[in-house]
Structures are given as C-alpha cells and as structure tokens.
Amino acid sequence: MQSAPSGAAVSVREAYKYYGSSKSPKVVLDRLNMTVPRGAIYGLLGASGCGKTTLLTCIVGRRKLKSGDVWILGGRPGSPGSGVPGPRIGYMPQDIALFGDFSIRDTMFYFGKIFGMSNREVEERATFLHRMLELPPDDRLVGNLSGGQQRRVSFAAALLHDPELLILDEPTVGVDPVLRQRIWDHLMYITQTGNKTVIITTHYIEEARQAGTIGLMRNGTLLAEDSPSELLTLYGCSSLEDVFLLLSRKQGRNSQDMVADAEDPEEMANVQRQQQTQQENRRNSMEVVSHQQDQGMNLQAAYRKNTTTASTATLTNNTDEIHIPSSIRRTLKNRASRIGKMESLLKKNILRYWRNFGLMMFILGFPLLQIGAFFLAIGHDPRHLPVAVVNDEVPWYRAGPGPSYTGGPLFVENDRCLGMIVPGCNMTRLSCRFLDALDPTFVTKRYYSDLKSAQAAVKAGEVWGTMHFGANFSAALEERKERGKDTSDEALEMGELGVWLDMSDRQIGLLLKKQILDSYKKFFKELLSDCELNHKYGEVPIQFKPPIYGVEYPSYTMFMAPGVILTVVFFLSTGITCTTMISEVHEGIWDRALVTGITASEILLSHVLTQMLVLFAQTIECLLLSFLLFGMTSNGSIILVTLLTVLEGFCGMCFGFLISIVCENISAANYLSIGSFYPMILLCGIVWPLEGMPSGLRAFSLQLPLTRSTDSLRNIMTKGWGITEPGVYEGFLATFIWILVLLALCVVGLRIKKG
16 A cells, blocks of 8 residues: 655555446546645646545545545544544535525534634634625525625635635636735635645636646546646647647547657657646746745735735735734644534524424425314215105195106195104104214205106205105004014115115215214104003114223214324424435535535434424424314323333434435425325324235335324324323334335445445
8 A cells, every 4th residue: 555645745656536337337437646745736627527625625535436546634434533624624626515594604613613613713814705706795685695606615614724725626616806916816825834735626727826836637547747837838838728728639639649758769758748748847846835934024014915905905014914813823633523513503503493394384284284184174074965865755845737746745844744743652754863863964855756756956966865755654663673584575675765865975875874864763762662662672673882982972083183193293203314315415515514524423313303393392392282272182102102202203204314315306306205105104004904904015114114103102092091001012022123215225325335
C-alpha cells in the first residue's frame, strides 16, 4: 500500500470508479491521478458529466473508489482522527444544499454549532462574511433569496469555520463580476497567509488563471495538471480554452491514430518531454507556495486594495473591519461535540415543521380528518331504505278511471293502517300490525297494488325489496295458532310473508333480512302475550345469553376502529418520514451534513426524535377524538392502547426510512407507499376477519406489520386483556421484530448506496 505523498493537501492515485454492473460499467473516473499542493488554489476544469463531482465526493469521503487511493490532509478520508469528513474541510456542493425555511442567521448558527463554534465565534465570523459577500439581511429566509444570493450564503457556510481545505463546486455561478473577483481575492488571501488549500470548479475557464494549479478534466481523466502560465507556454496557446480544446481533440483521436503516435519516435519524445516538464512544474509549485506564504503581508494589502468598490468603500477604509479574529483563524482539530451536532439537527427539523404552515396543518389536521371520516361514514346501519309493500288484506280505492291504481290502500295514512290495528288478542288485519312493528327509521314503506308492479320497482332500482301479504294472511295465522300441528298445508302457505330482495348489495340485503325477521319475532311475541300464551311458543328454541366478550349487538365500526387507527398512524409516519428524507437527499442537505462530520446514524436519530414528537401528537389526537367524540370504548388499559399505537407509528417511521433509501425520488416513494397501503388494508384483518381467507393467504397475512397488532389492539379494547395474554403480547412482539428488520435493511441500504 502506498503512503501519503508529502507536501500535498490532496493526492489521488489511479482512481477508478464506475456505476452499474462490472460487465457493462459506466466508467466515471478512469485511472485518474491528481495532486493538490498545500497552501494553493487548485482549479478543476471540465465539462458537465466529466466526473468532477464524483471525484470531489470521493475526496471528501462520501463515495468509495472501486480501486485507487485518496489522501487528504495527510490521511485517508474516513480514517479515525483524520477530521475528514469533518471540521478540517469546508464543502460547498454544486446544489445550494441549504434549508429554505432557515434565515441566514439560522444557517450560520446551524453550521457553527456542528463545528463546535461558540456563539461569539459564529457572530464574529458571520459578520465578516456578511460584509465581504454582501449578503442580504440576516433575518431573510434562504428560500426567499435569489439564486445568486443563495450561492453566496452557501459559500459563507463553507467558509464559516475557517477550514484547512475548501472544496468549492461552482461557487461563482450567477455572482456579480465585481463580487466574483472579491471572492477570488479572498481565496488567494487565505491560501497565502493562512496556509489554507482550495479546490474550486468553475464554468468560467479564464477566471481560473488566478489559481496556482489547474487540472483539465475530460471523460474521467486529467488531460493536464500544471500552472496556467506553464500550460499556455507548453501548448503555445493564448487562452486556457484553447489549451482545453487542443487537449480534448488530442484525447479524442481514434485507436489507429493513438497507435501511430506511439510508433513515431519523435512524437514519443515530445510526449516524454511534456511529462517531465509537468512534473518539474509541480515540484516548483510546492516551492512557490512556501515562498508566497512569506509574502503574506504584501498579498493582504493587495487583497484589500482589490476589494475596494463604490458600494464597499467604507469597508476597506477601516482595516479593522475586515480583520479576521484570531479566535476564528484556527483549524478545528477535534470533532464537534455530539450534543452540539444533535442540537443543530433537532433545531433544523423543528424549524422546518414550525415555519411550514401547510405541513403543520397536514400533520395535525389530516389524522383528525381521517378518523372523523371513518367514524361518521363506516359501520352505521342504513336508514330509510325504500321497500315495496303489497297488502291484499287491505282494500284499495280508485282515484280515477282506467285499469291502473293511482290512489293507495284504504285506511293507510302516515305509513300506518289506521283503524285496522286492533289491540289485544285480535286475529284480524295482522298484516297491518306486522307493518307497524317495522322500524320506520330503517324501512320506508311504499305501497303497490299488485305484486308484478312491486317487483318491477325492484328491478328498476326504485326499492330494495318487496313484501307480499296474501288476502287470508290473518286467517291462516289464526288457524296455525288454533290447530297447531293439524294446520293444513294451504293455511301454512297463505300465512307466509313473501319477501323478494335486491341482494346485489350484500350488506343492505342482509340488514333487511335481519330487520324483517326481528320485526316478525317482535310482532308475534306481542300477539302471543296479548292472547295470554307463552311468547316462547313463537321463538326459535335457541337462546343467546349475554356475551362473554363485547356487546350483544356489536357495531362494525368498533370492529374496524382498532385497525383503522393503527393504519392512519402507521402510514402518516411513513409518508412524512420518506418525504422529508428524500427531500433532504435531493436538495443535497444529506450529503452536505455528512461532509461536515455528522454521521448517518446521527441524522436518523435526529429525525427519529423529531418524528416521535409528531407521532405522540397524532396518537393523542386520534385517540381523544375516537374515545371522547365518537364514543369508542376500551375494556383494557388505555396505556397499552397508547403504547401499541405509538409503537406501530414508529414501525411506519422505519418503513419510511427504508422507502427513502430505496427510492430515488418522491414520485417513486409515493408509488411504493400507495402500493403497500391497499394490500395491508385488505390483508391485515382490518376490513374483514382473517378466518374468511384461504389458509395460505391467511398465513402470509399474519406476517404483515399491521395484522397481529390490530388483533392485539382489539383484544385489549374489547376483551380487556393485559400484556401477559398471548393475544396481546404477540402484537407487541411482532411490531418490535418488524422495527428491527426495517432498521437492519436501512443500514444495509445506506452501505450499498455509499459504495
């Protein structure tokens, strides 16, 4: 293994990196060699897609090379005590990578606390950078700034802790030319007087002439690496663009031309001379850096002179105003405290929620909307279902000429057979007495003159069913009561109530059946009692005693409620978590945080702590709404109910972390979330009992995150079971296992993505 080269801030040797499979790799870095001397500005130039950003991410330790070596500040990125990633480098990515909900002041203190700076140090350093970069007022939100202003704030964040090595990816894009020159003057000043090193990429090739060393990069390799003057002299060009164009054409020769060049002795000698000259220039540049450091005071004066403009004359008139305090001009050799990092991360997460009114309304309002919609819309008995009634026991009157009846049954008024219902043991007009026993809030009776028209109304979708009473309905029932087993078959048939239902809607059809049967039992029991007979003669010889668990007439709403509550909390946590994480990754915030020395576990922990606050709030409001407003009851411990709900929300949070790692964008995350939502609703026993599934599907459903926990919550609420019962602790245990599995998958996914 090679040792770190002396005198170099950054050294890259034989760097090879590709994406995709090894069989068909997309090569990004192709045996690249790069040397950045200490105390110098290194300009890395190249077109988009040439591998500059990949190279920088490998230097700062965000990605790993397939082969080759990287040394930075005397050590390898990520090695213990190297400070890389960490406080020894300042990194400005090509993306803005700042929090739009932060003010400029918030941004400075966020990065300052990460690097272990005191409040006074942050204030002093931020004041200097504010003046030098002409930043907007401190209370302006970053999201409300222009693109150029945001890049200046991003640049200030990289400079804040006065690092040994600055890595700047396109820092001057969209910046005023005068301010751009001031930035370059400042970079020259800190490299020559503060022993700092700068690696900078830029679109403006000619402005890179101010760099001490330039690397021209194309197709994953460095075409040349030398000082600007030596490159111009060596290739006989008047501009760096011409040098770049010449070298690009040379690299682009086909294989036959490359073979011909190799066979030409004169061409080979020229190439060797050029390589020797470049190596000598690199050695000379190291010596020049040492000499220039001794000339620091002269360069400082030149720097102040160059920064004089009409808008900033007062700044340069007072030399004390641009003096960088000695307490700031130091290299942070130790990592910032974990407390400071966590403080910054937690503050960042909380502010992002607090300053986003729409997000706060969604987080706090959406659970209430979902729970309210469920309790108001699901599980209640249908009301005022229209049912056709054909009663041949009651005479009709005609309301005009013609064969069709346009009137109604005689003595029918306000849905009652007035004058036909005789109380006591009277066996006449029993059809009216039965119709009076029907619940008017459940059934709305519509009278028809004949069976054919009533059934036609069912087929037309006007009513849900038809009831038909024969002309001798009462007489047949009286015969059945008097003669018992000797009742004739004809009387038995005439004493039946014929019912034809529309069973296309299973729930309504079954409820109508139940209502009609319950009404008949009520009617017949009252009739037997009025005739001084034991009402049990009219009942089915099955008696249902008080239930062991639950109530005699359970509500379907209460069957679904435990699963719905867990589902709401689970998927809200999933959606909020994966959206937040993917947003940070796409905005570059995740990578920038890791370069500062924060670990992925610290970022995840900060999000877990923040999300737990949100989760507790959502759980409490869901349970309060369910118990207090909609009358949900629990026979078991409310503490167990709350704990299981929070635990399931935490499981959803872990699922959200995994989705954010697997998916590249928010659209893909939404597809995966929605795609998992409906199968869980259908398969976890929330809508229908597991006992109704095929045995194989039931075994699969039992392994899903919400199945056992839903059953456990039902057992707590309806049966009053405690944690010692298998039907309860199995739900807790299954949720814990899922949390561990999801976290393990997150760790594996992060390692794969880092590679």
